[in-house]
Amino acid sequence: xxxxxxxxxxxxxxxxxxxxxxxxxxxxxxxxxxxxxxxxxxxxxxxxxxxxxxxxxxxxxxxxxxxxxxxxxxxxxxxxxxxxxxxxxxxxxxxxxxxxxxxxxxxxxxxxxxxxxxxxxxxxxxxxxxxxxxxxxxxxxxxxxxxxxxxxxxxxxxxxxxxxxxxxxxxxxxxxxxxxxxxxxxxxxxxxxxxxxxxxxxxxxxxxxxxxxxxxxxxxxxxxxxxxxxxxxxxxxxxxxxxxxxxxxxxxxxxxxxxxxxxxxxxxxxxxxxxxxxxxxxxxxxxxxxxxxxxxxxxxxxxxxxxxxxxxxxx
Amino acid sequence: xxxxxxxxxxxxxxxxxxxxxxxxxxxxxxxxxxxxxxxxxxxxxxxxxxxxxxxxxxxxxxxxxxxxxxxxxxxxxxxxxxxxxxxxxxxxxxxxxxxxxxxxxxxxxxxxxxxxxxxxxxxxxxxxxxxxxxxxxxxxxxx
Ligand code: SF4
Ligand code: SF4
Ligand code: FES
Numbered sequence: 226x227x228x229x230x231x232x233x234x235x236x237x238x239x240x241x242x243x244x245x246x247x248x249x250x251x252x253x254x255x256x257x258x259x260x261x262x263x264x265x266x267x268x269x270x271x272x273x274x275x276x277x278x279x280x281x282x283x284x285x286x287x288x289x290x291x292x293x294x295x296x297x298x299x300x301x302x303x304x305x306x307x308x309x310x311x312x313x314x315x316x317x318x319x320x321x322x323x324x325x326x327x328x329x330x331x332x333x334x335x336x337x338x339x340x341x342x343x344x345x346x347x348x349x350x351x352x353x354x355x356x357x358x359x360x361x362x363x364x365x366x367x368x369x370x371x372x373x374x375x376x377x378x379x380x381x382x383x384x385x386x387x388x389x390x391x392x393x394x395x396x397x398x399x400x401x402x403x404x405x406x407x408x409x410x411x412x413x414x415x416x417x418x419x420x421x422x423x424x425x426x427x428x429x430x431x432x433x434x435x436x437x438x439x440x441x442x443x444x445x446x447x448x449x450x451x452x453x454x455x456x457x458x459x460x461x462x463x464x465x466x467x468x469x470x471x472x473x474x475x476x477x478x479x480x481x482x483x484x485x486x487x488x489x490x491x492x493x494x495x496x497x498x499x500x501x502x503x504x505x506x507x508x509x510x511x512x513x514x515x516x517x518x519x520x521x522x523x524x525x526x527x528x529x530x531x532x533x534x535x536x537x538x539x540x
Numbered sequence: 541x542x543x544x545x546x547x548x549x550x551x552x553x554x555x556x557x558x559x560x561x562x563x564x565x566x567x568x569x570x571x572x573x574x575x576x577x578x579x580x581x582x583x584x585x586x587x588x589x590x591x592x593x594x595x596x597x598x599x600x601x602x603x604x605x606x607x608x609x610x611x612x613x614x615x616x617x618x619x620x621x622x623x624x625x626x627x628x629x630x631x632x633x634x635x636x637x638x639x640x641x642x643x644x645x646x647x648x649x650x651x652x653x654x655x656x657x658x659x660x661x662x663x664x665x666x667x668x669x670x671x672x673x674x675x676x677x678x679x680x681x682x683x
Contacts, residue, residue, distance in 0.1 A: 411634060420636025420674065449589065457589050458596075465677045469592055472635060476588055479627050504634045508627055527627075530619035532609070535626055540645035540658050 226330050227353065230277040232392040233299055236325050241269040246297040246323050250288050251275045258349040258358075259335040263288060275299070277392075279351055282332035282374055284487040286441040290316040298322060299392075301329035303376075303485035305385035306518025307441040310481050313521060316444060326388025328396040331369070331377035332486075336495050338372055341365060376486030376499060379404040386519055404484070405507045407500065423468065429494040430467050432460070436498045437474055439491035442481045449473055475501030480509050480526040483518045546600035546666045550577045551586050555613040557605035559649030564656050571659040574666075575603070582606065584617025588628045591642055595675040601641050601666035605658070608646040618646070637674050640665050 237249040253264040253274045261280045265288070266272055277299070285298055286307030296317075300308060308324060311317050338358055339346065348359040357366040379402050384395040403409075411419060434450060437443045449457050450470060458469040475482075475498075482502040489499050509515045512535055513526040523529075552558040558579050564571075576599075580586060583606025591602045604625065612618040625644055633639050643665075645658050 408634075416633075416636055416638055418636075419634065423635045455593065457593060459677065463677065465596060465675055468635065469596065469675060472592065472631065473589065476628065476631060479631075501631070501635075504631055505627055508630050512626060513623070527620070527623055530616065530623055532619070534619070534622050536609070536622055538626065538629055538644060539622070540643065540661070 226328075226393075227278055227351070229327055229392045230275065233277055233325060233327065234272045234275050236390055236392065237266065237272040237275060237297060237299075238269045240297045240323055241267070241272065245295070247294040249275070249297040249299070249325075250285050251299040251325075252277065252281045252283075252285075255280070258346050259333070259338060277327065279331070279333040279356065279369060280335070280349075282377075282486060282490045283439065284441050284485045286311055287439065287487070289322075290441070290444040292317060292321070295321050296323070297325060299325045299327055300385050300388065301327045302380065302383045302385055303329075303483045303518075305387050306382060306483040307485060309387055309518040309521060310483065310525075311441065313525065314481075319521070323390070324385065324388045326385030326391045328385070328391070328393050329377075329380075329383045330396055331373040331380065331383075332490075333369060333372050334374040335490075338367070341367065341372075374486045374490065375497075376484045376489070378402075379406075380484070382483075382516075382519070387521070405503065408503050408507050411500070411504075423471075423500070424464055426500060427464070427467050427471055427496060430462075430471070430496055431494060432462065432467060432470060433493065435491040435493060436488035436496075439487040440478065441485075441487070442478050443474075449477075471498065471501050474498075475505060478502050479505040480513075480515060481517050482506055544671060545572075546574050546663065546671070547576060547598065548574050548601040548603055548662060548666055549594035549599040550575050550603045550605070551580055551583075551590060552577055553583045553606040553613075553618075554579050554581050556607040556611070556649045557645070557647040557655065560647045560652050560655035561659075563649065564652040567652055569652060569656045571656050572663050574663045575659060582612060582614050582617040583621040584612070584614065586621060586624075588624070591628070592675055595641070595672060596677040598672075598676060598678040600672040601643070601662065601669070603643045603645070603659075603662045605645045605647050608648055611648060638669050640669055641672060641674070 240246045249266040252261040254276050255262040259280050285304050343363040344360040346358045350357050459466040509526050515526045594602050606618045643662050647655050
């Protein structure tokens with residue numbers, strides 16, 4: 226995965242030089258360790274700033290909505306699925322894009338690493354299998370597999386589903402994992418337990434909306450959280466307001482969420498906001514045979530119907 | 541809390557259930573007065589935001605009712621609505637809402653008997669659940 230970068234730079238440079246795209250959207254090294262930042266590159270010479278490693282968890286599709294330029298975009302599996310979603314939702318046109326597909330082996334979870342560190346992490350490096358973190362008076366090497374982001378650990382679409390050029394050969398997809406094991410555990414709880422579980426889950430939420438901002442699906446000009454007449458939820462930290470936010474944020478992603486994990490990664494309070502979207506993802510799969518972002522040929526589940534859809538809950 | 545009576549906010553489609561309620565009234569059929577009806581042009585107009593807003597403002601239950609599949613005035617509004625409701629109900633209950641707080645039915649404008657039957661059932665079952673404490677802002681811990 227680390228070797229991809231030369232190829233990504235080479236492809237990007239070529240695209241800019243030949244005038245095939247106006248910009249490349251990719252990652253450059255961040256100012257803090259474990260946090261590469263999204264960047265836009267418009268000059269062929271600047272492509273050397275592009276990087277690729279296990280700290281590219283941000284979803285780059287987030288930077289595409291309503292763009293008018295021709296864009297070359299670096300896309301791992303989940304980014305590519307959100308690109309598909311953007312195309313079917315008319316947020317960008319397929320022919321505006323040159324998709325540089327990057328097969329992915331998972332991104333590392335900076336929260337997990339932070340918890341393992343004996344102090345602030347000042348430096349991080351990695352090889353194919355492991356990550357090394359360093360700080361004042363400590364240095365630790367851990368297996369990547371043990372510190373993957375949770376969504377990456379259960380990802381079954383590591384290879385881009387749509388691409389114009391690939392930066393490497395496809396990687397093997399993960400098999401024999403149950404992406405919905407966590408949802409099933411909650412489903413097995415009593416009503417009371419479920420309520421407590423989600424209250425506890427969101428109790429630290431400060432309603433900064435970073436989760437929403439990181440999500441490529443959240444492109445509405447005015448989000449429901451900002452509407453004031455009528456006002457759908459209050460600005461307080463009362464759990465009703467917080468839960469209403471989390472319910473609606475997830476619901477608005479129904480049939481669209483690719484489980485890219487960008488929302489969770491963005492949360493400063495380490496709230497597992499995917500617990501909400503995963504339930505909807507599971508429902509969409511079970512009820513409507515749908516996984517988001519896999520095809521340009523079908524309409525998403527809430528934009529279509531079947532005559533015999535489930536209605537056993539309707540009197 | 542023996543004299544507690546549930547408040548049930550009802551989102552009825554103009555072309556069917558609303559008519560059925562009207563017909564039941566004209567026919568002098570009775571059911572307990574726990575319902576507060578909001579008329580909408582189609583069940584497809586019902587947004588989850590409406591349902592949450594009702595609960596938040598203190599409703600003890602919500603009842604959504606539209607035309608039978610195939611009979612929607614706008615041909616397919618209720619087919620889309622059916623998918624929305626399925627996902628919504630599942631996620632609400634996943635988060636810990638009592639099953640039965642939010643109920644759905646298809647009732648045509650001719651079915652006044654079904655209307656009264658379902659109304660009684662909805663009211664009865666929500667009574668059994670007791671006052672709503674979920675998504676209810678009137679009990680806010682923070683102002
Ligand atoms: S879940 Fe996290 S990112 Fe989202 S609003 Fe709450 S604190 Fe912010
Ligand atoms: S809700 Fe979270 S996991 Fe789903 S697409 Fe948005 S950022 Fe990705
Ligand atoms: S018109 Fe009654 S449900 Fe659409």
